[in-house]
Amino acid sequence: MTTRILPAVGEPDAARSITTLLSQLPDAEPAAPVADSTSLLDMLARLASESLDELPEVVLVHERIGPVPALELIREVALRFPAVGVVLVSGDASPVLYSAAMDSGARGLVGLPLSYEELAQRVQAAAGWSVGVRRHLGHGGDVFSGPGGTVVTVSGAKGGVGATVIAVQLALAAQASGRPVALADLDLQAGDIASYLDVQFRRSIVDLAGIQDISPRVLQDALFAHQTGMGLLLAPAEGERGEEVNDRAVRQIVSALRNRHEVVIIDCGTQMNSANAAAIEMADITLLVTTPDVVAVRAAKRMVRMWDRLQIRKAEETVAVVNRHTRGTEIQPPLVEKITGTRVSRIAVPANFKELQPVVDAGRMQDLESRSTVKQAVWGLAGELGLVRAPAGDQKQGRLRGDRGSIGVRRARSR
Known part of the structure; x- marks a missing residue:
């Protein structure tokens, strides 16, 4: 361009x-x-x-x-x-x-x-x-006008497992490949996306909660246009206002985002409520982030069982992502898959906080260097999930179906 x-x-x-x-x-x-x-x-x-x-x-x-x-x-x-x-x-x-x-x-x-x-x-x-x-x-030839974008929710098995970092980097990967991307923060009481991307904002997801019909103009007014080209729908600065966002509002908001973007990444945090439960239920891909330790894996198992009991998402429809992986740990991805009953992504994200610390402290996650092992892993995960646009003539990229290592995509059930 x-x-x-x-x-x-x-x-x-x-x-x-x-x-x-x-x-x-x-x-x-x-x-x-x-x-x-x-x-x-x-x-x-x-x-x-x-x-x-x-x-x-x-x-x-x-x-x-x-x-x-x-x-x-x-x-x-x-x-x-x-x-x-x-x-x-x-x-x-x-x-x-x-x-x-x-x-x-x-x-x-x-x-x-x-x-x-x-x-x-x-x-x-x-x-x-x-x-x-x-x-x-809504201007320009590259405006998305397809039948509906892919919605991906990212949840943490417990606090501190790195779900927000993975959500942000997945969105950056999809945006870098030329896809219109929205990144939404449904960690309503403690959302950190604004801090990771160092943005000052006035509008948040709360501004959409009481609207019956979300038009493209209304949606645009609530989105923060980030310098990377992503649209950010941020959690409220006052955490107590998160209670204004209910499941009905989330269904409307997710539908509006899906209709305007090829890829919608939603950070659902670690606490379950009606709002993020609705998003997880509507999602095409649900990621559950855990770290390779006993406490986190047990938390992941509890989360998956709760989703199943509440009929939000079945274990086999959930993709577990192992973050901060090391070869020396006793808990490896196959064991996580066995314990939780989920499908574990082929790509595990390595433990390397030294790479992340400078950009996290600066609030500049978009500046993470290309040679970063963490970035390479998460962007590889984006490719595995089919979130990046394949280069012309490359038929190997995109969503893989049918083989054991592929990640399936589920279209939302109508309600």
């Missing part, structure tokens, strides 16, 4: 420098720089009047733009043209300015003197965010 970039730079020397670097970015289509804030807003308004698709994906705002100051200009662009990703270019890369830029609506900050790597990274992130917003608004 070509990324259209519009620089707003008043200084001729800075404009030449930025334009030169932009022309070197892969799949970039930089426009001629505009010299002032008025020209930028007029051009964006003219393009928007023709079509949302005519707007550039990324606008670069130089710190010395005028007459409107850079931060005020960013705020104006973000309010009037929310599908455009704005990046600030500044010699001040301090946390204070970064925070002020984010509060104004910027999607990134590039320091001066310009670095090709940093510029490429920020432009790519802003472009991905812009494409995600347009997709959720």
